[in-house]
Every structure is written in C-alpha cells, then in structure tokens.
Amino acid sequence: MGVVILSFMSFQEIIEFLNFLYGLGMLVVFAAFVKLRVKNPDLPRPYRIPVGAAGAAVMCVPPVVLITTVMCLASPRTVIVNAAVVAAGVALYYGVEHAKRRAWVEFLAPGPPPSPDSPHGSTTASDAADVEDVRAGLLADEPSDEASARSYSA
Numbered sequence: 001m002g003v004v005i006l007s008f009m010s011f012q013e014i015i016e017f018l019n020f021l022y023g024l025g026m027l028v029v030f031a032a033f034v035k036l037r038v039k040n041p042d043l044p045r046p047y048r049i050p051v052g053a054a055g056a057a058v059m060c061v062p063p064v065v066l067i068t069t070v071m072c073l074a075s076p077r078t079v080i081v082n083a084a085v086v087a088a089g090v091a092l093y094y095g096v097e098h099a100k101r102r103a104w105v106e107f108l109a110p111g112p113p114p115s116p117d118s119p120h121g122s123t124t125a126s127d128a129a130d131v132e133d134v135r136a137g138l139l140a141d142e143p144s145d146e147a148s149a150r151s152y153s154a
Contacts, residue, residue: 020070021082030063
C-alpha cells in the first residue's frame, strides 16, 4: 500500500514526506525523554546525562525548533499524507490491542502468562523454557551446532 501512495509522489515529495514522518517520531522521543526525566529521575539507565530534568528539557529545545521549522515548510500534500499515515498507525495499534484482548492473536513477547481460563490454555514452564531456548539460540553470538553442521555440509 505504501508503494502505491509513494508512486504518486515526486522524489522531492517522498524525501519531504520521510523527513516529516521522522520528525514526528523524534518529537515523540524528545517528549518521552523529558517526561521520563521528570517522572522517574532515579530510574536505572544505561547512561546518565548530568543536567537534570530542566537541563534535559533545555537540551531538547534546539532540535525541536529545527524539526518544527522543517515541518512548517512541508507542502499541504505532505501534511495530508503524513496525517493519513499517522491515523492508520494509531488505528492499527488499537486494532491489534483489541485483537489481543479478544485473544484473536497471540504474540511471543514476554509478559504475564495467560490465565487458565484463557481460550489458548495456560503456559507451562516447559513452554516458557522452549521459547527462551529459541530466543537464546537466535541471540547467541555463535551459531548452534546444528546450524554449523548444515553450513559445513552445504
């Protein structure tokens, strides 16, 4: 669907569209950064910026101004396409959440195990261990013995 939409745009409009959409994402990231610094200043983080919540907010002002300037220079067509993409993304998010609540779909993301009265049954310890074994195998730095054997036999 995205390719069809982009096929009606010039190269310049595509770049403008992507910059606008990326800018929207960055504005959300900056807002989340400041919100977390204000609401949870002592939350463990992989690195710390020693300027506090006020300093973090001030640090975000220049990029926010530049992103907003770029977004204000966008053509009306770019704004409309981006609004449609954002609306579709929000609708898709709520649609997937609704599908998860109704148990129409199931994801393997870590989370609380389903209740015993769930239509999918309960998750056993061996099922959870199997999922963790698969994840560990996928995330391992070295290929598994089985994968190594296949690559040598090919």
